[in-house]
Amino acid sequence: MAESSSHPVPQPPPMEVDDDHATEVDDDPTSDYAEDFASDTTSLNSMITAYRFENGRRYHAYKEGAYWGPNDEIQNEQLDIAHHMFTMLLDNRLVLAPINKNIQNVLDVGTGTGIWAIDFADEYPSAQVIGTDLSPIQPSFVPPNLRFEIDDATESWVYPDNEFDLVHVRALYGAIADWPAFYSNALRTLRPGGWFDQLEMSIQFTSDDGTVTEDHVLAQWSKIFIEAGEKFGKTFRIAELAKGYMQSAGFQNVTEQQFKLPIGPWSQDKKLKKLGRWNLVHCEQGIEGWAMALLTRVMGWTYTEVQVFLAKMRKGLRDPNTHAYFRVVGVYGQKPY
Numbered sequence: 001m002a003e004s005s006s007h008p009v010p011q012p013p014p015m016e017v018d019d020d021h022a023t024e025v026d027d028d029p030t031s032d033y034a035e036d037f038a039s040d041t042t043s044l045n046s047m048i049t050a051y052r053f054e055n056g057r058r059y060h061a062y063k064e065g066a067y068w069g070p071n072d073e074i075q076n077e078q079l080d081i082a083h084h085m086f087t088m089l090l091d092n093r094l095v096l097a098p099i100n101k102n103i104q105n106v107l108d109v110g111t112g113t114g115i116w117a118i119d120f121a122d123e124y125p126s127a128q129v130i131g132t133d134l135s136p137i138q139p140s141f142v143p144p145n146l147r148f149e150i151d152d153a154t155e156s157w158v159y160p161d162n163e164f165d166l167v168h169v170r171a172l173y174g175a176i177a178d179w180p181a182f183y184s185n186a187l188r189t190l191r192p193g194g195w196f197d198q199l200e201m202s203i204q205f206t207s208d209d210g211t212v213t214e215d216h217v218l219a220q221w222s223k224i225f226i227e228a229g230e231k232f233g234k235t236f237r238i239a240e241l242a243k244g245y246m247q248s249a250g251f252q253n254v255t256e257q258q259f260k261l262p263i264g265p266w267s268q269d270k271k272l273k274k275l276g277r278w279n280l281v282h283c284e285q286g287i288e289g290w291a292m293a294l295l296t297r298v299m300g301w302t303y304t305e306v307q308v309f310l311a312k313m314r315k316g317l318r319d320p321n322t323h324a325y326f327r328v329v330g331v332y333g334q335k336p337y
Contacts, residue, residue, distance in 0.1 A: 054296075109186075193335060
């Protein structure tokens with residue numbers, strides 16, 4: 001496969017609106033550390049589980065404040081909904097990279113609830129899978145070829161060179177301050193020929209028919225989060241930047257795929273209509289957790305101001321006359337032999 005050129009990425013076609021769509025949504029649409037005690041990988045202890053509670057939400061204790069998202073049941077459910085939605089979007093594929101079916105060593109960075117890692121370990125029994133995150137929120141009963149570790153991916157990675165056949169990343173927007181260093185760590189720990197696979201949501205709400213106007217609340221959300229990311233020092237625009245960063249880091253065969261993910265069941269396309277229903281549930285489940293810490297800690301909003309804005313957001317998300325979507329960008333690349 002030739003290394004990616006500078007040709008524009010093919011764009012998904014405009015989505016056709018189903019004039020008869022309804023606004024209803026579905027209600028239901030430990031690890032062993034003996035090898036390296038001196039590493040930054042931290043065993044489970046009371047420090048890690050002494051969670052911070054703020055504005056009615058629970059946040060990570062390990063590296064407190066490093067990540068803005070909650071780790072409570074509300075947000076964990078959002079993560080699991082997102083996994084279902086992304087798997088559907090990718091036609092039941094867990095990665096876009098052309099990995100070997102007998103793949104051996106896999107790292108899932110920012111594993112969250114561990115749901116992707118669990119599914120991958122089940123689908124690829126030959127693989128030894130490690131999932132890392134800041135919080136031990138993953139289940140105890142998992143496939144025998146999977147283990148979870150507490151780790152901060154923004155620091156130097158503890159894994160040796162040429163260790164993994166696949167490094168997987170999903171939805172780390174706003175989580176990484178130094179993306180070039182992150183990609184360098186991934187490249188170093190991959191074996192020659194190994195793949196890095198990343199899937200990110202764009203923060204930009206848009207439409208093909210002009211129904212998301214510049215002053216629309218969804219457009220305001222996008223601008224606010226881009227500004228918050230710049231102030232926080234962790235960009236929310238990684239979906240747009242990932243391909244260039246990967247090429248600069250030294251990955252070969254870098255490939256980008258873009259998908260349109262509607263909000264609500266307005267699309268004529270059967271698959272996109274179903275995805276739209278799930279995405280509306282996903283957004284409504286997630287928006288308070290996405291917004292609360294960033295808007296209060298970083299942007300200086302009050303709790304009440306955030307809740308008023310969220311009420312407007314929910315109304316905007318459910319508006320049947322707004323045919324909004326955001327892009328999901330998949331990027332994968334290979335470590336040179």
